[in-house]
Amino acid sequence: MFRNLLLLLPLCFFVACSDSESVATSAIAVNSQVLQPWAEDINRWSWDGETPELLLGASSYEAPFLETEWKAELDYLKKAGGNYIRITLPATVGDEAPFVSSNNKIIGNEAYWEVLEEYLEYASEKGIVVELQVWDFGIAERWDSSVWSTAIALPNEEYLEEEHPFFRTIPGSIGHKAAYTEAIPTQEAFVELLLSATLGYDNLIYNVQVPDNLLIPWMVHWAQYIEASAKARGRSANVNAGIVPDRRINIARFNQSVLGGAAIAFHRPKPNGNGMNGLAQASIRGVRVVERHLKFHELRPAPELLLEDDTEAMAATDGKGNYLIYLPSAGQVNLSPDWEMQEPVDVTVVGYLGTQRTEVLQPPYGDSFTLSTKEEKGGWMILKPQR
Numbered sequence: 181m182f183r184n185l186l187l188l189l190p191l192c193f194f195v196a197c198s199d200s201e202s203v204a205t206s207a208i209a210v211n212s213q214v215l216q217p218w219a220e221d222i223n224r225w226s227w228d229g230e231t232p233e234l235l236l237g238a239s240s241y242e243a244p245f246l247e248t249e250w251k252a253e254l255d256y257l258k259k260a261g262g263n264y265i266r267i268t269l270p271a272t273v274g275d276e277a278p279f280v281s282s283n284n285k286i287i288g289n290e291a292y293w294e295v296l297e298e299y300l301e302y303a304s305e306k307g308i309v310v311e312l313q314v315w316d317f318g319i320a321e322r323w324d325s326s327v328w329s330t331a332i333a334l335p336n337e338e339y340l341e342e343e344h345p346f347f348r349t350i351p352g353s354i355g356h357k358a359a360y361t362e363a364i365p366t367q368e369a370f371v372e373l374l375l376s377a378t379l380g381y382d383n384l385i386y387n388v389q390v391p392d393n394l395l396i397p398w399m400v401h402w403a404q405y406i407e408a409s410a411k412a413r414g415r416s417a418n419v420n421a422g423i424v425p426d427r428r429i430n431i432a433r434f435n436q437s438v439l440g441g442a443a444i445a446f447h448r449p450k451p452n453g454n455g456m457n458g459l460a461q462a463s464i465r466g467v468r469v470v471e472r473h474l475k476f477h478e479l480r481p482a483p484e485l486l487l488e489d490d491t492e493a494m495a496a497t498d499g500k501g502n503y504l505i506y507l508p509s510a511g512q513v514n515l516s517p518d519w520e521m522q523e524p525v526d527v528t529v530v531g532y533l534g535t536q537r538t539e540v541l542q543p544p545y546g547d548s549f550t551l552s553t554k555e556e557k558g559g560w561m562i563l564k565p566q567r
Contacts, residue, residue: 218232223441224441239456278373310385347390349363350398371405379410429446430453431557474562479504482496525541
């Protein structure tokens, strides 16, 4: 019995959850709460240091705070169960530049920073974490239209885009030249301007990740600089350093990252991403539904549950006999759970649209059985023995 349990994922076969049901309760950022690494795992975040917060998000823009509908986007994100967003600080010439240059001195563009502060304030009220990408690596491709080109006098010579002098001003960098260090005071002035505008908010992460290993000296320098400058101002700064992950996030990669414990957000639609479209919002809802059954921070990988080595499915367990399986597409997965006793098991399927359905697996069911889905975008499967 139930050796080949078939659980289909079409929407019409599911009990749809209302908005209030489909979004799990998440921590609300109040003035007394400060974003910080979780005490038990520094790769996870917490508002109080003791309770981990699963960060999920999406945005249709690289710099959403410069868009006219940014409040609506944050509202949609919150309604879907999102609590995290990544933004870039673009530095193009014009009204949307963070500063203007005068005699190689940084002068802040008040309109730019005011709207950023308004954005951060609103996100904080919504309990949404904002990760700020400090350096816009896209300026290497559009240097001539960047406000940096008027603020920093770099040598007029030929170089490849990926070897731009702007990212090699720090001694020890591959391709560094002594002349490049003259740009450091201007870069420091920009960071100080950024910190002056943002350090007062408790929902921030400063991202100094770099595209490749060659820029690690740059990353280390600015991570240490931000931490030291914040400390001198009587504040602490959350700094995210490392190699930039692939930001082309589809539904499968989003869910796989959640299982890995990472803070994850859907990237803007172009060149590859879902932005804040319906699928992105539904994916966030789906994870929040799963979170009602099992807490992701309590899970560990459980490849031993899967009978095939070449399967695309991923499995995790809380070590208490409960399992979570993710199937990224249509197909089946053969399972051999470590259950000592034959007992009824609640099998809950959460589809990619955030809907769920539960059936009971009744004994006897042998040492192994099969779960299947015909849904192209896959879904989550939760196995919890009735105890």
